[in-house]
Amino acid sequence: MSRIGRKPINIPAGVTATVDGSVVTVKGPKGTLTTKIHPNMTVKVEGNEILVTRPNDEKENKALHGTTRSIINNMVLGVTEGFKKELEVNGVGYRVQKQGSNLVMNLGFSHQVIVPEVPGITIECPTANKIVISGPDKQQVGQFAAEVREKRPPEPYKGKGIKYVDEHIRRKEGKAGKGAKK
Incomplete structure (x- = not known):
C-alpha cells in the first residue's frame, strides 16, 4: 500500500476542510483553495484529520493514492504557511x-x-x-x-x-x- 497515501493529514487550528463529492475545499488564514480529485479516490474528514483511501490495488489507483494525498496536504500547508x-x-x-x-x-x-x-x-x-x-x-x-x-x-x-x-x-x-x- 502507498506509504504516503496511507498517512492521515492533520488539520491545524483555524483551517476548515470540506469534501463535496469529488471537490475538496480547504479554507485557512492565507486563503481558500479548491481542487477536484479523481473519482476513484475517497476523501473523508474525520475530526481534525483528512483520510485518503483507494478502492483496490490497481496500478493507476496506487499512483493516484499518494498523489491525491500530497495535493491535499499541500493545500493545507498553503492556506496556513504559504x-x-x-x-x-x-x-x-x-x-x-x-x-x-x-x-x-x-x-x-x-x-x-x-x-x-x-x-x-x-x-x-x-x-x-x-x-x-x-x-x-x-x-x-x-x-x-x-x-x-x-x-x-x-x-x-x-x-x-x-x-x-x-x-x-x-x-x-x-x-x-x-x-x-x-
Missing part, C-alpha cells in the same frame, strides 16, 4: 523592480520586460537583483516563478540571467578554453 520561490538576477545592468502590481525587469534587451501580477500571487523585490514570489497554491507559485525565469534563463558561459536562489548553473569554458590542440 509557499514561496526566490529568484536571483545576475548580469551587468540587469535589474528588477515593482511598479504598482507589475514586475518591471531590465534584462539586457532593448526594452523592459513587464510581467503583471497574477491573482493569488504576491511579487516582492527586496533588492534590485532579487525576486520573491509567494502564494498559497504551490503549483501556481512554481508555474509563475518558471514563467518569470523563462524571460531570461541563465546562460552557461557567464552565468547571466534569472535563476532560482538554490539553483547551480553548470559553467562552460569559452573558446579560449579549447587551447592549442593540434
Whole structure:
C-alpha cells in the first residue's frame, strides 16, 4: 500500500476542510483553495484529520493514492504557511523592480520586460537583483516563478540571467578554453 497515501493529514487550528463529492475545499488564514480529485479516490474528514483511501490495488489507483494525498496536504500547508520561490538576477545592468502590481525587469534587451501580477500571487523585490514570489497554491507559485525565469534563463558561459536562489548553473569554458590542440 502507498506509504504516503496511507498517512492521515492533520488539520491545524483555524483551517476548515470540506469534501463535496469529488471537490475538496480547504479554507485557512492565507486563503481558500479548491481542487477536484479523481473519482476513484475517497476523501473523508474525520475530526481534525483528512483520510485518503483507494478502492483496490490497481496500478493507476496506487499512483493516484499518494498523489491525491500530497495535493491535499499541500493545500493545507498553503492556506496556513504559504509557499514561496526566490529568484536571483545576475548580469551587468540587469535589474528588477515593482511598479504598482507589475514586475518591471531590465534584462539586457532593448526594452523592459513587464510581467503583471497574477491573482493569488504576491511579487516582492527586496533588492534590485532579487525576486520573491509567494502564494498559497504551490503549483501556481512554481508555474509563475518558471514563467518569470523563462524571460531570461541563465546562460552557461557567464552565468547571466534569472535563476532560482538554490539553483547551480553548470559553467562552460569559452573558446579560449579549447587551447592549442593540434
